[in-house]
Structures are given as C-alpha cells and as structure tokens.
Amino acid sequence: MRYAMAMDTRKCVGCSDCVVACQTENNVPLGFCRDWIVEAVKGTYPDTVQMHFKSERCMHCENTPCVRTCPTGASHVIEGGIVKVTHDECIGCGACIESCPYDARYVHPEGYVDKCTFCDHRLEQGLNTACVDVCPTSCLIxxxxxxxxxxxxxxxxxxxxxxxxPEAGTNPQLYFLK
Amino acid sequence: MKTTRRQFIKIAGASTAGMAIAGSVLGSVQKVGEAAHVKKDMLDSELTRTPTYCEVCFWKCAAWVYKDKEGNIKKLIGNDEDQHARGKLCPRGTGGLGMYEDEDRLKKPLIRRTDANGKQYYEEAEWDVALDYIANKMNSIKKDYGKENMALFVHGAPAKHFEYLFKAFGNENHAEPAYAQCAGPREAGFFATFGSGVGSPEPADMQNSKCIVFIGNHIGENMHNSFVQEVSTAIDNEAKIIVVDPRLSTVASKATHWLAIKPGTDMALLLSWMHVLIYDNIYDKEYIDKYAFGFEELKAHVANYTPEWAAGITTINPELIRKSAHTMAAASPASVIHPGRHTTWYGDDTQRERAMAMINALLGAYGRRGGMYMGVKQKLPKYPVPAFPHPHWSWQDITKPKFKNAAVGLTNVLIEASLPEFDKKHQIKGWFIAGTSVINTIPDRIKMFKAIENQELIVVVDTMPMEMTGYADVVLPESTYLERHDYSRAGKNRVAQVAFRMPAVEAKYDSKPAWWMAKELGHRLGLEKYYPWKNLEEVLDWQFKQVGSSLEEMKKIGVKTFPSTEPIYLLPGEDYEFNTNTGKIELYSTDFAEKGYDAMPKFTRHESPDPGFYHLVYGRAPMHTFGRTQNNPYLYDLYETNSIWINPRTAKLWGIENNSNIWLKNQDGVISEFSTKARLTERIRPDSIYMVHGFGHTNKKLSRARGRGINDIPLITKIKIDPIMGGTGMRNNFVTFILEEPSREEIIAAADWKANAAKKKEASENKKKETEKKSEAKKEHTKETHTKEEAKS
Structure with missing residues (x-):
C-alpha cells in the first residue's frame, strides 16, 4: 500500500476550506495549520500574467529526512507510507522541521511537533481525508x-x-496536476 | 460627523458583561489545549448529528452538525442529498462553528440609557423589559405618526419572522440591502427580458455548459458553494470560460479568455458582443425567430457598436472581443452569461444586466441545457392565520413614482424617508433591523447618521456586536443558526427540495431565536391572533405534514426531495409563453418603452479617475461573507485583514513597496479610518485598486476584527442611482494613497465631506465673484480709457 494525493491546480480556487476542515477534524489550534494554500503568480499585466493556487501539506515522502534526523524516533513511517509523529516521544527539538524541504511541520503549543497524518484515523474508518472530503472544487484526489x-x-x-x-530527492507523494 | 442624540455605545461596556467575556475566552483556550493534550482522534461513529442549513452566507447549504457524547459541536459537514451543498461546505460553512463559539457574541438584551451627566450607556435588561420597551415605543410611534411610519431592514433567516410581525402590525415598509445594494438590477434586467427574475441560486446551468461568461463575477472568491462545484465540473468538461474583470480574479486565472476591461465600460463590450453575434450571423436564429420580440430593432440598434468602437472605450483588443463572441456562439445553446449577484455598480445597472440577458437570448440559452434552466420548487403552505391588516400606505407609494420597476422595498428610499425633511405623512420614525449592519452595507454615511438621529426607536437584532448595534435603543441578542429553528429553505432549483434547520445545541448566553422574539413582540402588540402556535416547531411540523412529511422525518433527513413534473428546459419546438407584455423574450422592452426608459440598452460614459486617483474596485474573499464573519475565530485565522491590490507600475510611481502600510483617500477627501498593507500584484490594471469588502471594523467589542483593514463603504460617497429599480451604484468612486499616517482629527474632519465640499464651493464661488468684480472693474476702466482715447482722436 502506498498512499498518495494529487492536487488539481486547474480547479483549486484557494478558498482554504481544506485548512479549516483539517483544523476542526484534527483539533489543530487556531494560528497553526497542517495544510495551507500557496498562490503562485508569474508574468506581467496584462498579457502574460498567470496565477494558480496549490493546496500543500506534508508530502509523505518516500525518502524521509524528517524521520532520519529525529533523535528520539518520534517521527516514523506507518503502513501506506504515512509519516507520523508520536507526540509523547517528541521532545520538540525541531530537527525534523529544519530537515523538511516543504516546511510541513510546526511546533504545537503543547511542545511537540505536529503535521498532516493523511487523516489516518479516518482512513481506518473507511473515510477519506477531511481535506479531500470538504473540497468544493474536488481538486484533491x-x-x-x-x-x-x-x-x-x-x-x-x-x-x-x-x-x-524534486532536487531534494525526497520522492514526495503529493502530486500537482498541471 | 457627530451624532448627538445617539452616541455610539460600545457594547458590553457594562462591567458584568465584561467579566463574562473574559471568562469565556479562558474557557475556549483551555478547551483547545485539553483536546490537543488528550490527542484523541475524532471517530465519526462516536458522534451524533442533527440537520441544519448554513447561515454564514445566503447560499444556505444544508449540513449536518456533529456532536460528541457531551453534546459539544465537533464539526459541520455538508449534506450529501442537498443541491446547494452536495456533501460539502465552503470554508465559511466549515468554520461556521466560530459563529457559535465567538466569545464576543451579544449576550443579553441591552437598553440605551442616559446617566446624570448626559452620557449614554447600555443597561443589560431581562427579555421582558426589553420587549416591553420595544412594544411601547412601537405603539407610541403608531399613535403619534402611524403604524406605517416604521421601517424594517433585514437580511437572512431572521427576515421572515420580523416581516411577518410587521405585516401583522400593518406595516409593509420592509427592505433588504440584498436588493438595492446588491442583486436588484439583475432581477429587473432579466425580468424585463424573460418575464422572470433570476433568484437564488441563479439558474445558470454551468455544470452542463460548454461556455460560461462572467462579467466582474469572481466566482471562487464569492464562494457560492454549488456554483464553485459546477465551475469545477465545467473545467473537467473542458468548457470555455470567459471572464471580464479589471483584475485577474481566481476564475479569470482559469479562463480561456480574460478581458481585462477598463472599469465602467462593460456596456460597450456587451453592445459590441451583440453586434458580433448578430452581424456575424452566429446567434441562435431559430430560437430568436420563435421566442423573441424586437430582433430587427435590436439589429438596427447595435449596427454601429462594432468591436473597434468598443475597443477604444474598454481598452480590449477588438479581435479578442470578436473571438470571445465566437467562442460563446460556438457553444450555444450550452453557453451562458452568468447574471452575477452584486450588480449595483454604475447606476445604469438594470440596462447592463438587460444587455447580458439579451446576449443569453441571442445564444438561445434561456430554458436550454447548459444555458439557463427554469427552476422548480416545493411550496410549503402558510400556517393558517387571519388576513393581515391593510396598511394605509407602503414603500410602494414612496418608491414607485420614481423607480417604476422596483420589485421590493428599497433601503435607500426608506432611509431617505427617515430624514427630518421628508414629507410628514410618509416620514419614518422607527427602525427595526435584523441580521444586517446597515451602516456598513448602505453607502452615504452622512445621510445615514442624519436618518438615525431622526428615529424615535432603533432596534437591532444580531448575534454579534456589529457597528449598527452601537446606534440602537435596544439590542436583542439572537441565537446563532446552530441554536435555533427557522423557516425552511425551499427556493427554486433543478429539483424541488426543502431543507430544515433545528437547534443542535442549547442557545448560549441569554440569546433567543428570532421567531421567539417576533412572537413575544406580537403578543405585546395585541397581535395574538397571528400567533396561535406555541413554537416554530409546531408550525414547521404542520407545514411538513401538508406536503407529506413531518418534523420527525425532517429531523432524520434534513433535506427532502420532492418529485416535480415541471420540465426545467424548454421542450424541442415548445410553444412557450414568456411572462412579458408580448409573451416573447423582449429584446425590445415594451415595458421599459411604456414607462419612458430606454427599450434597448444604450452606452453611457462613466467617469474616469483624475490623475493620481484609481478606480476603487471591491469584492469578496472566499473565507468571508460581507462584513459579518471577520471576527469568527476560524475565519479570522484564515484571512485576518484585507490588503490593497496595486499594480507594481502604479506602486512605483508612489514609492509604495509590497506590504507598505497605506491609507486611502477618495475623490471627496474621505480618508480611511485605518491603514492596511499594499499588495503589489500584476493581477490588476494599473488604473485600479482592489480590496476585499467587509473589513475595517471600528467596534472595539469585535476584539479580533476591530482595526483590521480598510472599510470600502465610507469611501463610497459618489452614488449613482439606477433610474429603473432604484439601486445604489457604488463603483463610481476613486481613491488615492496616503503614505504618512493621517491624524485622527484629519480623518474625522474629512468624513464630513459634504460640509467640506460646500465650504470649498462657497470659497471658490467667493473667489470667482471677486475675480469677476476685479475684471469688471478692469473692463470698465479700459472702456473708459478707450472712450477717452476715442474722444481725443
């Protein structure tokens, strides 16, 4: 089993519904997030300007610098390639945060590092991730x-x-559709 | 600008309420912390759910409220069966919980009192006291002026309860900013063309369209849930999207053609599109021949409106105008111009919307799959009560003589009628407001404050201490939609559905549902016969039973779909009679011609900004609704302030850098109350700036939202009234930048722009008179010399 997510940039409207749905589903404290929106603009007005949104989160990489750098083993990979943090084992040193090329982790006010889990608790219930289920544009697959x-x-x-x-060699599992 | 009788009161100034706020803040922080500490994953199997439909915006998506065993709301999820939600809520709906949790909510009824030193304050009151106070005042207005001399301003679900109360009281002066400040022109424009208004949701059949056109309608930023979903489907279907907007809006970034139009020139583009469709012979000829009236007149009318003519006005390349018209026509009849929603822009808005409707007709879109469907609904019978008393006069008497096609009450006309100089018979002396903070919705604040001063009673019903609450005599705290029953949602759509709302949790604080307030007031006003029921549940149950359902069933399913035999598209070759004078789609409006309006839309040139000024373009962000969600903790977290979008070339002229703090000043000298960050982006025309509406809250009791961003409403001082339906055109305003912080005194003085303008005018007239005098004197002198010289020679 190898979980992955595709994100259709043609359809995303950058509404951040994925962010709120994740916050409520996973008790992410206000002011923090496990997923976020990036607006990418290039070109100049009027002829060449282009824009698209990306909904980003932990890429659940195949090659995981965060797991390698973790001194306590709190960061680990579970079935399906989901990268998780065992909160009780995390000392909040931030090594994983430094090593992540995607800035996908944050320090929870409780002192441990937190991040996207691909809603593994929902997958166990036979459900989809909260962000996928909520997205009005169905741009997350x-x-x-x-x-x-x-x-x-x-x-x-x-x-x-x-x-x-891609140059980081992490083999990320969040794919952006052109 | 000072209000004398009615000092603005910051709500919850009373010490007891202050303590309550502090307590609840602490409570909510602890809750988050605890939940995180336990690290317990949420299992849906351990949650129970109750139905509702969302009230964070007007789309009213049906949803499930999920609660844990202790009865705490955990999350809100869209109802799969509902056409508006389709199993999903937008960020506002998902964050709707914040409306319930917000610790800044109104908590107790408040009554305005004056202390010994003349300082006004709010006293917390029991419901009985507050309702008695209102009923007594309403009765005294009835006695002194007439029951008709009050106005009701409403928005959203509470509207129905108070409209009912006012009708029972014998008053029909009701108005919603949703009409005269928003969707009114499109209703009038489409009605004149097809004999049927647009309604909500707009019946644009986008999920089946092959081409969709948006005129300044920034779908995706206006997060109308099912529409965003339909556009997404259209993208999957590889439909063409054409966007006309001075800004590369979200939807423009997905468009086949983006027409970066000069603001205020849309009519020129629309007329030239009609020209191309007709003269390139690419319109739906069979459809027009069968269903339309006035085609030859239209053909002659648009003869000279060529793309080359429009190019000079709109700044859009004529080839792009031609090409986009051909793109639309190629997809016809699965091709639609979306009517838009907030359409009160330049004052000729009904005519602009009519031009859009007419293009939909030329594309053969109305009543066609992929064009516009003809919605169906399940009517819910009204609970039987005696007939309402007939008022001696209503909004129609003071509106219709001027704005002949106003379909409902106009806020701006009722505000005009609230001024002390308005004729005594029709003068409004009391306001009842529910669910809308009118000072941040309706432009022209100077007039607004004059009207406020002239009221003998102002009641404001809200869940939050919005700015308007500070001007009320009585503030009534309404329960949020998660804590109350309301009438069902039963509007038109592709299939007939009814959506039900019930309380998921007990009402927090001392808040009450609107239906209860209205009923209690009804009893106090001697209108018991209109309230023969115990509670709204009883009414809803009765209504559901009339259509073969019940309260019990609705509690389980939330949304019920009813079979309908009415087709939503025209049948092939169907002889369809449109609800117009001619029974046809009127390209030439016989109704407008009769009433002295242009039977076909004409181009009017709107003003351009002076050098150094820029078009003030405002709009929405997907995380917020109007000005009502900025304090919602979840939505604040996503988007806490607006910014001013400026093209980098414009910014360079001013030395403005990205994230520079700036203030705005409009053409009448009005300065924004707060500053906000400049956002340099290539996504906007250099002659325009853009900002998201609804920010810049001033009430300190909105602890998060206060002071965040710039409010566009005070900067909208030049208002062009639509002569047909009376809407307030608000896009005629221009702003310039202020880079150094203006003083408070300066901002306050600038707000009184009418007086300042009068002074300035007087000064310039005096100066002119002086110069005239001087030049007269000089002339006399020359004349004299001349005569003398003549005499000499």
Missing amino acids: FGDLDDPKSDVSIILKEKDWYVLA
Missing part, C-alpha cells in the same frame, strides 16, 4: 498508488503532473 484502479493512480496516469523540490 487521494488513494493507494499500489491499486491501479484507485482514483489517484488513474489521474496520475492520465494527466501531466509535477512534484515540489
């Missing part, structure tokens, strides 16, 4: 890459995509 019939497998076969910071 989640599933198992090992299953060729999953939505995410199909869409990644059909569409052109890219990943962020």
Whole structure:
C-alpha cells in the first residue's frame, strides 16, 4: 500500500476550506495549520500574467529526512507510507522541521511537533481525508498508488503532473496536476 | 460627523458583561489545549448529528452538525442529498462553528440609557423589559405618526419572522440591502427580458455548459458553494470560460479568455458582443425567430457598436472581443452569461444586466441545457392565520413614482424617508433591523447618521456586536443558526427540495431565536391572533405534514426531495409563453418603452479617475461573507485583514513597496479610518485598486476584527442611482494613497465631506465673484480709457 494525493491546480480556487476542515477534524489550534494554500503568480499585466493556487501539506515522502534526523524516533513511517509523529516521544527539538524541504511541520503549543497524518484515523474508518472530503472544487484526489484502479493512480496516469523540490530527492507523494 | 442624540455605545461596556467575556475566552483556550493534550482522534461513529442549513452566507447549504457524547459541536459537514451543498461546505460553512463559539457574541438584551451627566450607556435588561420597551415605543410611534411610519431592514433567516410581525402590525415598509445594494438590477434586467427574475441560486446551468461568461463575477472568491462545484465540473468538461474583470480574479486565472476591461465600460463590450453575434450571423436564429420580440430593432440598434468602437472605450483588443463572441456562439445553446449577484455598480445597472440577458437570448440559452434552466420548487403552505391588516400606505407609494420597476422595498428610499425633511405623512420614525449592519452595507454615511438621529426607536437584532448595534435603543441578542429553528429553505432549483434547520445545541448566553422574539413582540402588540402556535416547531411540523412529511422525518433527513413534473428546459419546438407584455423574450422592452426608459440598452460614459486617483474596485474573499464573519475565530485565522491590490507600475510611481502600510483617500477627501498593507500584484490594471469588502471594523467589542483593514463603504460617497429599480451604484468612486499616517482629527474632519465640499464651493464661488468684480472693474476702466482715447482722436 502506498498512499498518495494529487492536487488539481486547474480547479483549486484557494478558498482554504481544506485548512479549516483539517483544523476542526484534527483539533489543530487556531494560528497553526497542517495544510495551507500557496498562490503562485508569474508574468506581467496584462498579457502574460498567470496565477494558480496549490493546496500543500506534508508530502509523505518516500525518502524521509524528517524521520532520519529525529533523535528520539518520534517521527516514523506507518503502513501506506504515512509519516507520523508520536507526540509523547517528541521532545520538540525541531530537527525534523529544519530537515523538511516543504516546511510541513510546526511546533504545537503543547511542545511537540505536529503535521498532516493523511487523516489516518479516518482512513481506518473507511473515510477519506477531511481535506479531500470538504473540497468544493474536488481538486484533491487521494488513494493507494499500489491499486491501479484507485482514483489517484488513474489521474496520475492520465494527466501531466509535477512534484515540489524534486532536487531534494525526497520522492514526495503529493502530486500537482498541471 | 457627530451624532448627538445617539452616541455610539460600545457594547458590553457594562462591567458584568465584561467579566463574562473574559471568562469565556479562558474557557475556549483551555478547551483547545485539553483536546490537543488528550490527542484523541475524532471517530465519526462516536458522534451524533442533527440537520441544519448554513447561515454564514445566503447560499444556505444544508449540513449536518456533529456532536460528541457531551453534546459539544465537533464539526459541520455538508449534506450529501442537498443541491446547494452536495456533501460539502465552503470554508465559511466549515468554520461556521466560530459563529457559535465567538466569545464576543451579544449576550443579553441591552437598553440605551442616559446617566446624570448626559452620557449614554447600555443597561443589560431581562427579555421582558426589553420587549416591553420595544412594544411601547412601537405603539407610541403608531399613535403619534402611524403604524406605517416604521421601517424594517433585514437580511437572512431572521427576515421572515420580523416581516411577518410587521405585516401583522400593518406595516409593509420592509427592505433588504440584498436588493438595492446588491442583486436588484439583475432581477429587473432579466425580468424585463424573460418575464422572470433570476433568484437564488441563479439558474445558470454551468455544470452542463460548454461556455460560461462572467462579467466582474469572481466566482471562487464569492464562494457560492454549488456554483464553485459546477465551475469545477465545467473545467473537467473542458468548457470555455470567459471572464471580464479589471483584475485577474481566481476564475479569470482559469479562463480561456480574460478581458481585462477598463472599469465602467462593460456596456460597450456587451453592445459590441451583440453586434458580433448578430452581424456575424452566429446567434441562435431559430430560437430568436420563435421566442423573441424586437430582433430587427435590436439589429438596427447595435449596427454601429462594432468591436473597434468598443475597443477604444474598454481598452480590449477588438479581435479578442470578436473571438470571445465566437467562442460563446460556438457553444450555444450550452453557453451562458452568468447574471452575477452584486450588480449595483454604475447606476445604469438594470440596462447592463438587460444587455447580458439579451446576449443569453441571442445564444438561445434561456430554458436550454447548459444555458439557463427554469427552476422548480416545493411550496410549503402558510400556517393558517387571519388576513393581515391593510396598511394605509407602503414603500410602494414612496418608491414607485420614481423607480417604476422596483420589485421590493428599497433601503435607500426608506432611509431617505427617515430624514427630518421628508414629507410628514410618509416620514419614518422607527427602525427595526435584523441580521444586517446597515451602516456598513448602505453607502452615504452622512445621510445615514442624519436618518438615525431622526428615529424615535432603533432596534437591532444580531448575534454579534456589529457597528449598527452601537446606534440602537435596544439590542436583542439572537441565537446563532446552530441554536435555533427557522423557516425552511425551499427556493427554486433543478429539483424541488426543502431543507430544515433545528437547534443542535442549547442557545448560549441569554440569546433567543428570532421567531421567539417576533412572537413575544406580537403578543405585546395585541397581535395574538397571528400567533396561535406555541413554537416554530409546531408550525414547521404542520407545514411538513401538508406536503407529506413531518418534523420527525425532517429531523432524520434534513433535506427532502420532492418529485416535480415541471420540465426545467424548454421542450424541442415548445410553444412557450414568456411572462412579458408580448409573451416573447423582449429584446425590445415594451415595458421599459411604456414607462419612458430606454427599450434597448444604450452606452453611457462613466467617469474616469483624475490623475493620481484609481478606480476603487471591491469584492469578496472566499473565507468571508460581507462584513459579518471577520471576527469568527476560524475565519479570522484564515484571512485576518484585507490588503490593497496595486499594480507594481502604479506602486512605483508612489514609492509604495509590497506590504507598505497605506491609507486611502477618495475623490471627496474621505480618508480611511485605518491603514492596511499594499499588495503589489500584476493581477490588476494599473488604473485600479482592489480590496476585499467587509473589513475595517471600528467596534472595539469585535476584539479580533476591530482595526483590521480598510472599510470600502465610507469611501463610497459618489452614488449613482439606477433610474429603473432604484439601486445604489457604488463603483463610481476613486481613491488615492496616503503614505504618512493621517491624524485622527484629519480623518474625522474629512468624513464630513459634504460640509467640506460646500465650504470649498462657497470659497471658490467667493473667489470667482471677486475675480469677476476685479475684471469688471478692469473692463470698465479700459472702456473708459478707450472712450477717452476715442474722444481725443
């Protein structure tokens, strides 16, 4: 099993619904977030200006610098390639935060490091992640890459995509559709 | 600008309420911390759910409120069966919990009192006292002036309860900013064309469209849930999207054609599109022949409105105008110009909307799949009560002579009628306001404050201490939508559905639902016969039972779909009679012609800014609704302040850098109360600036929102009234930048722009007179010399 997410930049309107849904689902304290929106603008007015939004979160990389740098073993990978942090084992040293090329982690006010879990507690209940379920544009597609019939497998076969910071060699599992 | 009789009172100044606020802040912080510490994942199986429909905006998406065993609301999720929600809520709906949790909420009824030193303050009151006070005042206004001499300003679900109360009282002077400051022109424009207004949700069949056109309608930033979903489907379907906007809006960034129009020139573009559709012979000829009236007149009318003519006005390349018209036509009839929503822009708005409706007709869009569908609904019968008394006069008497096609009451006309100089018979002496902070909704604050001064009673019903509450005599704290029953949502859509709202939790503080307030007031006003029921549940149950459902069933399902036999598209070759004078789609409006309005839209040139000034363009952010959500903790967290979008080339002229703190000053000298950050972006024309409406709150009791961002409403001083339906055109305003912090005195003095302008005018007239005198004297002198010289020779 290899969980992955595709994000369709053509459809996203940057509304941040994914952010609020995650906050309420996962008790993320106000002022912090596990997922966020990036607005990318290029070109100049009027002829070449272009814009698109990206909904970003932990990329649940195959090659995980955050897990390698963690001195206590709090950061670890579970079934399906989901990167998690065991809060009780985390000392909040921030090594993982430094090593993450995507700035996907934050220090929770309680002192531990927190991040996206691909809503593994919802996956266990047979549900989708909260961000995927809430998105009004359906621009987030989640599933198992090992299953060729999953939505995410199909869409990644059909569409052109890219990943962020490929040069970091992390093999991230959040794919952006062009 | 000073209000004398009515000092602004910051709510919860009373010490007891202050303590309550502090307590609840602490409570909410602890709650978050505890939840995080336990690190317990939320399991849906451990939650229970009750139905509601959302009240964070007017889209009213049906939702489920999920609660844990202790009865705490955990989350809000869209109802799968609902056409508005389709299983999803937008960020505002998802964050709707913040409306309930907000510790700044109104908590107790408040009554304005004056102390021994003449200082006014709010006294917390029991409901009985507050309601008696209102009923007594309403009765004394009735006795002294007439029951008609009050106005009701409303928005959202509470509207129905108070409209009912006012009708029972014998008063029909009701108005919503949602009409005269928002959607009114499109209703009038589409009605004149198709004999049917637009309504909400707008029946644009976007999920089936092959081409969608947006005129300044920034869908995705106005987060109308099912519409955003439909546009997303349209993108999947590879539909063409055409966006006309001075800004690369979110939807413009997804468009096939973005027409970066010069603000105020939309009519020129629309007329030239009609020219192309007709003269390139790409309109739906069969449809027009069968259903339309006045095609030949229109053809002659638009003969000279070529793309080249429009290019000089709109700054849009004529080839792009032509190409975009062809794109629309190629997709016809699955091609639609969305009517838009906030359409009170330049004063000729009904005509602009009519031009849009007419293009929809030329595309054969109305009543066609992918164009505009004809919505259906399930009517819920009214609970039987005696007929309401007939008022001696109503809004129509003071509105219709001037604005013949106003379909409902106009806020601005009722405010005009609230001024002391208005004729005594029709003068409004009391305001009842629910769910709308009118000073931040309706432009022209000077007039607003004069009207406020002239009122003998102002009642404000709200959940939050919005600015308008500070001018009330009585403030009534309403329960949020998560704590109350309301009438059901049963508007038109593709299929007939009814959505139900019930309290998920007990009302916090001493807040009450609007239906209860209205009923209690009804009893105090001797209108018991109109309230024969115990509570709204009883009314809802009765209504549901009339249509084969029940309260019990609705509690379980939240949304019920009813079978409908009415087709939502025209049948092939159907002989359809439109609800117009001619029974046809009127390209030439016989109604407008009869009433002395232009039967076909004409181009009017609107003002351009003076050098150093820029078009003030305002709009929405997906996380906020009007000015009512800025203090919501979740939504504040997402988007805490607006910024001023400036093209980098413009910014360079001013030395403004990204994130520079700036103030705005408009063409009449009005200065923004607060500053905000400049946002340099290529996404906007150099002659315009853009800001999100609803920010710049001044009430300190909105602890998060206060002082955040700039409020566009005080900067909108030049208002062009639509002669057909009376809406307030608000896009005729221009602003310039102030880079150094202005003093408080300067800002306050500048707000009184009418007096300042009068002084300035007087000074310039005096100066002119002096110069004239001098030149007269000089002339006389020359004349004399001349004559003398003549005499000499």
